[in-house]
Amino acid sequence: MADFTSGFWDLYVAIITLLGIVACGVLLYSQSKVKAKPGSDGTTGHVWDEDLTELNTPLPRWWMWLFYITIVFALAYLVLYPGLGSYAGKLGWKSSGAYQEELSRAKADYEPLFARYAGQSIETVAADPQARAIGERLFLTYCAQCHGSDARGNKGYPDLTDNDWLHGGDPSVIKQTILKGRNGMMPPMGAALGSDADIENVAHYVKSLSGLTADPIKTAFGKSKFSACIACHSADGHGNQALGAPNLTDKVWLYGGSAETIMETIRKGRTNTMPSFEEFLGEPKVHVLAAYVWGLSNDTKSVAKK
């Protein structure tokens, strides 16, 4: 892509570049000899400030040739590499190409390592100390920004160590989650539930599901209104991993478990995204990463013994 919208600037830069190189050559040639009246004592004959003269001590000639070689080098460079305006150069070198080349070289270097794990089950990989170290590094590089270095998450970003899963904690499901990403969507239920009082009642009922302290009267009223939620969260509030609907009975709160926060969640809904890493990391790396994440909340030692 051209950096400028008008072709004029390409030409302008190219001309200035060439003029600069030519000017260097002209300067070099014109200054390699001077016309002067030499003094008898080996001076150049110039006299400044009445008595200041300059001794003629010529530089070796190879020095001059080095200058000319730089000019030749510059011209050769401009033919081969991009530099003259938008001219791409005969070699077709691109910084993005160099990047791709480095990427593929790194891929060739690391592929055998990941290929070894790709053939093993996620449980087996999780029990491998070297794979766990690799997985930890991958996690710290790509996942820790949201889920935290300790994988315990933040508000809106699930804790990956508590064995509570929105979409399922099977190794293959975790891998699927990382590969394809997830979209979590709780629709706004404010209008469906009715008044603010109704919402508050439902919130208290939800709190009671986890065994948190809640107003018993409001809880009783809320229970009848909870029917609006059971399509996703199921009648007993255990949720539905196929839909990504959280379990409301386990004291794990993605956004917070206070009545106010729950009311806000009900009223406005929640939308959240886990990005897809399939293209970015590739399947073999995700395999190791999934094993690490699975190992955070599962006993990997028992697997190793099997």
Added chain:
Amino acid sequence: MSEEAVKPVVIRMYAAREEIYPREAKGRYARLRWLCVWLTQIVFYGLPWLNWNGRQAVLFDLGARKFYIFGMVLWPQDFIYLAALLIICAYLLFLVTAVAGRVWCGFACPQTVYTEIFMWIERRIEGARSARIRLDRQPWGPQKFARKTAKHLAWGGVALITGFTFVGYFAPMRTLLAQIGAFALGPWEWFWIGFYAFATYGNAGWMREQVCKYMCPYARFQSAMFDKDTLIVTYDVERGEPRGALARTDSKADSKTGEKKGDCIDCNVCVQVCPTGIDIRKGLQYECIGCAACVDGCNTVMDKIGKPHGLIRYATDNAMMQHWSVAQIKRRMLRPRVMIYTALLALIVVAFATALALRTPLKLDVIRDRGSMGREVGDGLIENVYRLQIMNTAETGHTFRITVHGIEGVRLATAEQATLDGASTRAVPVRVQVERSAAGRGSNQIVFELTAVDDPSLHVQEKAVFIVPK
């Protein structure tokens, strides 16, 4: 205008170099230079072969960014030591130059050392100065061709060994040798061996004094450190002049012309031995590298004509003008400039040595998780998450105990130990918990401490911030 009858001519600012054929000088300073050649080259060629604790003693592994120097492994984080070393070298150069001029150039500089080796080869193959001049003037024939070929092959051989040795500081020497034997070197090893060999061959064989005259920046700025009490190679004008050929007998010459002759017999030996092709009798010149070849040359001549040594000698400007004795010259060495250089140098050397001796082969960086300020966990505890970047720069593995202090009751909620292999890095995520009532809202300072379980002296601490949400 009419009085300026001189016609303007074209002056060229670049001229072909005139070949210099230095004559071999023998004497005290030549021996000293050869001593320097042996010392520096034994170290240079020998060091990469030395092993230490099962590895190459001195190896600069650029790929792994680890620099092994005997018992020490330096990491890029230790770059400050290289900076300090360079400062020490610079001050050493200042000091030596202020006292004794360009002795570094004349005796120890690689350019001089390799030129000396290459000239020795040249003399063995092409003969002494006059023979070399004759050889260069005669037309090409089988004999000249054979001699020149032999010389360049010998030079090339030395250059290749030098290039190979140089690369041996950056890639393990023994593996390198095995790879060469099997023709299995990578392209970059070939390139650098070839590059350094070419540089040696070109600089010591062809460029020689031109490197000092036109390329070397140190040569130029050393002149700025000279003063009238700096030892330089000087010609004793009073003793030497008027110069002239040695007459049959002194008395006869004196009686004929009625003038007394100086000790300089104008034999030109001092010019012929000079590796930069100057005439020292014209006084101090920027080309002079202080090698004292002319001192050796002149002393040899003085021996032959039965005159005392020292017509050309190391002396200072002041000593020459005021006829100082050696003792007086030595006394003037302790002038303020030299004292200041010495004091500064001593200070830096002591600081450098102390820092190196006290250096802990363990580093710790604490990176606070930025995703959350601090989270509330059960029982009124506030939790912050950190990533401890632990760098074990020792060659042996250690298990480290992680402790944290700074707030009352502060504790780690994660594993309190971390094990690292020798010369490795590991990021350890840790959770730190504090009682809400124990710390003020906002940021509080805490300190992480790392101590090797098997060696309590191996320990390091690093500050961090603990945030209690408002």
